[in-house]
Amino acid sequence: MSVIPQDAQEIIPGADELLPEPRPGGAHRRREWVDIIRGSLRFGRTKVGLVIVVAIVALALIGPYVAPHSPYATGVAPDYAGPSARAWLGTDYIGHDVFSRILCGGRTVIGLSVVATVLAMILGTALGLLAGYSRPAVDDVIMRLLDVLLAFPSIVFVLLLVALLGNSLGLIVLAVAITHAPRIARVARGATLEIVGRDFVRASEALGVPRRKILAGEILPNITSPLLVEFGLRLTYSIGLIAALSFLGFGMQPPAADWGLMIHENQMALAVQPYAVFVPVFLIALLTIGTNLVTDGVSRALIGIDRDTGAK
Amino acid sequence: MSEIAMTTAENDVVLTVEGLRVELDPSGADIDDEVTLSIRKGEVLGLVGESASGKTTAATALLDHERRGARIGGGKIMVEGRDILALKPNELRRVRGGLISYVPQDPSMSLNPALRIQTQLVEILEAHGFGASAAEREKRLEEMMEEVLLPSDAAFRRRYPHQLSGGQQQRVALAMAFACRPAVIVLDEPTTGLDVTTQAHVLRTVRDLTQTYSVAALYVTHDLAVVANLADRIAVMYAGRLVEVGPKEALFGGACHPYTRKLLEAIPDLNGEHALRGIPGRAPVPGRRPEGCFFAARCDDVEDQCRAGFPPYDGPGEDHRVRCFRWREVEARPMFADRPLRMAAGPACATEEDALVTVRGVRVFYGSHEILHGIDTTVCSRRCIALVGESGSGKTTLARAIAGIHPGKIEGDILFKGRRLERDSRSRPKESRQQLQYIFQSPYGSLNPRKTIGQILSQPLKEFFRLSRDDMEKRMGDALELVALDATLLSKYPDQLSGGERQRVAIARALAAEPSVLICDEVTSSLDVSVQATIIELLAGLIEETGVGMIFVTHHLPLVRSIAQDVAVMSAGNIVEFGPVGDVLSDPQADYTKKLLADTPTI
Numbered sequence: 001m002s003v004i005p006q007d008a009q010e011i012i013p014g015a016d017e018l019l020p021e022p023r024p025g026g027a028h029r030r031r032e033w034v035d036i037i038r039g040s041l042r043f044g045r046t047k048v049g050l051v052i053v054v055a056i057v058a059l060a061l062i063g064p065y066v067a068p069h070s071p072y073a074t075g076v077a078p079d080y081a082g083p084s085a086r087a088w089l090g091t092d093y094i095g096h097d098v099f100s101r102i103l104c105g106g107r108t109v110i111g112l113s114v115v116a117t118v119l120a121m122i123l124g125t126a127l128g129l130l131a132g133y134s135r136p137a138v139d140d141v142i143m144r145l146l147d148v149l150l151a152f153p154s155i156v157f158v159l160l161l162v163a164l165l166g167n168s169l170g171l172i173v174l175a176v177a178i179t180h181a182p183r184i185a186r187v188a189r190g191a192t193l194e195i196v197g198r199d200f201v202r203a204s205e206a207l208g209v210p211r212r213k214i215l216a217g218e219i220l221p222n223i224t225s226p227l228l229v230e231f232g233l234r235l236t237y238s239i240g241l242i243a244a245l246s247f248l249g250f251g252m253q254p255p256a257a258d259w260g261l262m263i264h265e266n267q268m269a270l271a272v273q274p275y276a277v278f279v280p281v282f283l284i285a286l287l288t289i290g291t292n293l294v295t296d297g298v299s300r301a302l303i304g305i306d307r308d309t310g311a312k
Numbered sequence: 313m314s315e316i317a318m319t320t321a322e323n324d325v326v327l328t329v330e331g332l333r334v335e336l337d338p339s340g341a342d343i344d345d346e347v348t349l350s351i352r353k354g355e356v357l358g359l360v361g362e363s364a365s366g367k368t369t370a371a372t373a374l375l376d377h378e379r380r381g382a383r384i385g386g387g388k389i390m391v392e393g394r395d396i397l398a399l400k401p402n403e404l405r406r407v408r409g410g411l412i413s414y415v416p417q418d419p420s421m422s423l424n425p426a427l428r429i430q431t432q433l434v435e436i437l438e439a440h441g442f443g444a445s446a447a448e449r450e451k452r453l454e455e456m457m458e459e460v461l462l463p464s465d466a467a468f469r470r471r472y473p474h475q476l477s478g479g480q481q482q483r484v485a486l487a488m489a490f491a492c493r494p495a496v497i498v499l500d501e502p503t504t505g506l507d508v509t510t511q512a513h514v515l516r517t518v519r520d521l522t523q524t525y526s527v528a529a530l531y532v533t534h535d536l537a538v539v540a541n542l543a544d545r546i547a548v549m550y551a552g553r554l555v556e557v558g559p560k561e562a563l564f565g566g567a568c569h570p571y572t573r574k575l576l577e578a579i580p581d582l583n584g585e586h587a588l589r590g591i592p593g594r595a596p597v598p599g600r601r602p603e604g605c606f607f608a609a610r611c612d613d614v615e616d617q618c619r620a621g622f623p624p625y626d627g628p629g630e631d632h633r634v635r636c637f638r639w640r641e642v643e644a645r646p647m648f649a650d651r652p653l654r655m656a657a658g659p660a661c662a663t664e665e666d667a668l669v670t671v672r673g674v675r676v677f678y679g680s681h682e683i684l685h686g687i688d689t690t691v692c693s694r695r696c697i698a699l700v701g702e703s704g705s706g707k708t709t710l711a712r713a714i715a716g717i718h719p720g721k722i723e724g725d726i727l728f729k730g731r732r733l734e735r736d737s738r739s740r741p742k743e744s745r746q747q748l749q750y751i752f753q754s755p756y757g758s759l760n761p762r763k764t765i766g767q768i769l770s771q772p773l774k775e776f777f778r779l780s781r782d783d784m785e786k787r788m789g790d791a792l793e794l795v796a797l798d799a800t801l802l803s804k805y806p807d808q809l810s811g812g813e814r815q816r817v818a819i820a821r822a823l824a825a826e827p828s829v830l831i832c833d834e835v836t837s838s839l840d841v842s843v844q845a846t847i848i849e850l851l852a853g854l855i856e857e858t859g860v861g862m863i864f865v866t867h868h869l870p871l872v873r874s875i876a877q878d879v880a881v882m883s884a885g886n887i888v889e890f891g892p893v894g895d896v897l898s899d900p901q902a903d904y905t906k907k908l909l910a911d912t913p914t915i
Contacts, residue, residue: 199758203821206717206737207775208745221762 033224039301040294046301049293056287060106067100071257080273089275092266096255098276105257105280109246110287113238116173120180120238121231127181128188129215129223133196143189146182154179154241162250172251176241180234187230191223225302232295236288243284259284324353326528327374327496332387334366334373334552341599343382344370344552348625351496351528351545356519358539358560359532360575361549362840365595368417370549371498371532375408392495410440412496413489417504419481423473429484430469436491456487459524460517479510483517490521497522499531503538507702507867512911515542534840536579537870537913540564545631548572551595551606553622558632564915566647568627568639570611577648578845580870582897582914588874590846594810605636613638667692667727668829668861669714669748674724676706676713683709684885686724691829696855696862698872698893701882702908708753710882711831711865715750716740728829746776749822753834755814759806765792765817766802772825791820794857795850812843819850823858830854831863836871848874869912873897881905 040046069076069087076097082090089098131142149157154176161175195201196219204214245251246260254265259280266276332347344366351357361367373384376396389396391411399407408414416422424432433453436442443449457464460483473481482502489497499518503511519542522529533539539546540560547557548571556569567573577589593610596602602609604619611618617637627634628643636642669691676684684706691697699707712718714726716737726733728744737745749772752758759768769788773779779787789799795816806814815835822830832851836844852875855862864876872879872893879896881889881904889902900906 199752199754200760202717203750203752203758203818204771206715206745206750207772207825208738208740208742209771209775217763218760222760 033228036225036228036298036301040297043297043300045293046297049290049295049297052286052290053294056106056283056290057110059103059283060110063103063106067097067103069097069100071096071101071104072255073097073100080269082273083275089279090273092262092273092276093269096257098262098273098279101257101262101276102259102279102283105259105262106283108252108256108258109239109243109260109284112169112173112176112242112251113235116176116242117180117231117235117238119173119177120184120234121227123177124181124184125188125220125227128185128190129192129219131185132189132192133211133215133219139189142185146185149178149182152179154237155244158241158245159248159250162245167250169251172242172245176238176245179241180237184227184230184234187226188223191226192219195219195222229295229299229302232291232298236291236295239284239288239291324526325350326353326392327351327530328388328390329374330388330390332370332373332389333385334369334378334382335385336598337381337383339599340385342385342552342601343598344373344549345385346622347387347549347552347554349547349554349557351530353528354523354526355545356522356529356531356539356543358543358546359530359549360534360536360539360546362534362595362842364597365549366552366598367532367534367549368500370552371500371530372414374496374498374530375412375414376404377408406440409436409488409494410492411494412498413492413494415482415485415489415497415499415502417501419485419502420473420478422485423481425473428470428472429476433469433484433488433491436488440492442492452491456491459490459521460484460487461513462487477510478506479514482506482510482514486514486517486521490525490527493525494527496528496530499529501533504533508869508908508911508913509702511538512913515913518542535913536575536841537915540915541913548575551601552598553606553635554633555607555636556627556632556634558627558629558634562629562632566643568632568634568643569607569636570613570638570642571607573642573647574610575842576915578842579915580845580848580868580874582870582873582909582912588845588848590844590849591842592846613642668729669863670725670727670730671710671714672725672727674710674713674722674726676709676718677721677723678709679720682885683720684713687887689880689887689890691861691863693828693861694855694859695878696852696864696876697878697880698864698866698876699880699882700866700869700872700908702867704884705882706885707865707867707882708833711750711833711863714863715748715831716745717750742776746772746825747828748831749825749827749829750831751815751818751822751833751835754838755806755811755818756838758818759814761806763805764802765804765806765809768806768817769802769821769824772821776825787824791824792817794823794854795820810843811839812846815839815843815847816850819847819854823854827860829861829863831865833865834867835864837867844871851875869897869908870914881908 073096075095077084077087077091077095079091079093079095081087084090087097087099089102092098092101127142127146131139157179158172158175162171165171201214201218204218242251243260246258247264249264252258252261254261262280263277266273270277328350330348332344333342334344335342347370349357359367359371369379369382372379374389376384376399378384384397396407430453433456434449437449437452443452453469454464457469462468462480462483476484485502503514506514515538518529521527531539531543543560545557545559546563547554548569549555550571556563556567556572563572564576567576574591578591580588591610596606604621605623608614608618615638623635623637625633625635627639667690671687671689674684674687675682687710689697699710701707709718713722716733716735722735728748733744734740766788769791770784773784773787788802792799792801797813797816797820801809806817809817836847839847848871851862854860866872876893879891879893880887881896881902883904889896889900889905896905897909900909
């Protein structure tokens with residue numbers, strides 16, 4: 001590690017500015033988020049969260065290749081049969097092997113959530129940057145329009161869009177992205193406001209650098225850390241939202257294997273065949289808890305909370 | 313180590329510090345060590361050091377206060393015979409504010425914004441049981457207000473801190489510190505951030521109060537000129553060690569430590585007698601301090617023994633201690649090895665056609681509020697015009713208006729080579745954007761922390777010139793060379809550089825555009841004096857080398873002599889006096905200029 005004691009930088013005002021030599025290891029603050037992720041790994045919660053997320057993502061990715069039966073094969077055992085040597089977790093309402101369907105049913109939830117969140121991040125960040133930089137007129141227009149979107153509860157808004165425009169996966173992803181974008185835009189705008197007042201932005205303006213270059217080149221690299229936390233948070237919500245939509249019958253359609261859909265299909269037989277409902281519920285819950293723990297660790301690292309005391 | 317304490321014991325010594333050590337908490341690296349000093353009744357000791365020299369840490373340690381991440385690792389602090397470091401917490405609480413008090417740097421942060429100043433002042437008296445009754449305390453309160461020259465009427469006392477000016481707030485903080493008639497008072501740069509006029513008032517108050525009540529005062533500052541007027545004795549701190557302690561006259565007349573000498577040479581002098589000279593290099597930070605003398609790496613007098621061990625306290629007199637092996641040789645040399653001033657300026661513009669920038673009847677607004685009321689001035693090539701004034705005088709606004717980055721309305725004409733310029737730099741022709749370059753006050757804010765120096769320097773090049781990759785590299789290298797930096801910095805990030813280096817990079821960015829006018833906005837105000845001197849040297853050299861015309865904005869009058877040929881003194885949005893630097897500074901006409909000159913502390 002560094003030759004300079006870490007505490008030297010906290011206590012002496014200006015000591016950080018006066019650091020004479022490059023920090024060893026070549027890891028400087030050019031990419032703050034790298035440091036933050038590294039810092040977040042000091043927290044137990046981040047490690048636990050990461051283990052959970054990696055395990056579930058691995059299960060979803062590898063699952064289809066190791067599933068003992070095809071997820072679409074009916075009659076593996078009688079309908080609603082209990083666990084047996086042939087079907088480890090029993091069968092569902094038309095005799096699919098529940099274990100195989102669970103192994104195969106994670107990809108869609110995770111995949112769609114990630115795509116929707118990335119889309120939301122792009123949309124929200126662009127709007128937030130623009131609003132924060134172009135005050136007051138453009139800012140007011142953008143933010144008030146986004147406020148209107150925020151007035152709808154996200155599930156209601158998505159259902160409304162799907163009901164109006166039809167039920168397709170692309171539309172669902174887009175709808176989820178649109179519900180998240182205003183919240184991300186607010187975070188991006190807030191972070192932007194802190195940066196636009198800095199002199200290096202003024203310096204670029206004085207040189208006549210075009211607006212899009214200032215947004216992308218000067219401001220965006222300085223707001224990546226709060227956006228990183230926001231990504232984690234929005235991903236957590238996306239997983240819940242996408243699973244909920246499947247459960248409500250939107251999104252994946254039978255006979256597709258999907259955790260949300262499985263809960264929907266087998267809820268009637270909860271007492272007879274609990275595995276087909278509870279295992280997907282458990283996995284979805286665990287996944288959101290995992291992403292949330294990681295996000296929490298990252299945001300703690302971001303604001304520099306002490307590992308032991310929890311005090312700032 | 314205890315010689316000082318013993319020899320001065322009979323002279324009413326109030327405070328003695330012996331071998332004080334403050335270290336970083338987990339690592340134990342020394343912030344301050346071997347700090348030994350004493351202060352007598354009614355005496356002001358100036359503790360001078362550059363940023364991060366550990367002066368504030370040492371000063372607050374006198375109240376047995378450990379800053380976050382630091383602990384007091386050893387030493388002895390005696391105030392009127394009481395061992396401060398041995399006190400129990402409840403005793404310490406009575407001592408702080410009672411026996412020793414503290415005036416912090418920024419009064420706007422140290423006063424509680426939710427309480428009336430009267431409440432805060434009475435609180436101190438009550439906490440220390442000063443005065444037997446409320447009426448008595450009331451009387452003392454009135455007295456306190458008068459002592460610090462604040463109105464003592466009830467209406468004023470009922471004000472909240474935000475209803476006071478910065479100078480008044482600092483007086484309230486002073487009143488609080490003097491409230492219980494302490495034996496020792498620690499003042500931590502209490503005038504930083506105040507205008508010179510306000511600073512002069514506050515300094516006068518401090519001096520009067522310490523003398524009237526025979527208080528021993530420790531005045532911490534980075535500004536030697538301030539303590540030159542105020543202090544009786546001066547202690548110079550470098551990298552956590554006191555390198556020289558002595559009476560003011562002895563130090564200014566014949567400093568024995570090379571660092572003190574260099575520090576004095578770096579201070580701009582209002583009379584323009586001495587050229588500025590910076591101190592290259594940097595002080596070692598805690599945990600990275602070498603064996604031997606910490607100043608060795610920057611010292612011209614260094615020899616082998618300097619690298620072997622830190623020199624002991626020695627010196628010409630019992631009251632003048634120096635920590636240098638070669639102090640005798642240093643003492644023997646005359647102060648200020650004279651160098652001529654650089655005044656190789658071009659002639660003043662004969663006609664308006666020669667002028668690079670002409671400002672005619674310019675009125676500048678913030679919203680509907682008029683800030684500048686009809687300014688006329690010109691900038692010629694190879695010359696520097698200084699805009700001088702206190703905060704709020706409109707000097708930066710004028711500079712920004714010329715640079716095209718003022719956000720409000722502008723009336724009147726700003727001409728560049730005879731062509732009228734738009735308000736906003738983006739609507740100005742490329743040529744004027746390229747030729748008018750602006751350098752910002754703080755290099756900590758003006759460089760994007762996420763970009764390498766190379767990326768920062770390439771911005772103007774990409775904007776104004778079509779260059780191949782190789783040409784670009786070459787131009788960036790040339791720009792860095794002009795500011796005496798190495799091309800290896802191109803791949804570094806701003807946080808890997810020191811403040812002075814960052815400001816050089818900011819200057820290099822402006823130079824890369826090949827400007828004909830450089831607008832420098834308080835470019836040295838966030839830098840230490842030793843660094844300030846090197847930047848001023850650099851800018852003066854650039855005028856000579858590249859022939860640029862320069863606008864130099866500053867609140868610091870002594871700097872003007874070292875760089876500018878003409879000076880415009882600004883006050884409340886007007887130019888109150890304009891003329892050649894020599895004339896204005898030695899024979900000021902306007903009352904405002906006279907007052908400004910009188911209030912500026914000099915050595």
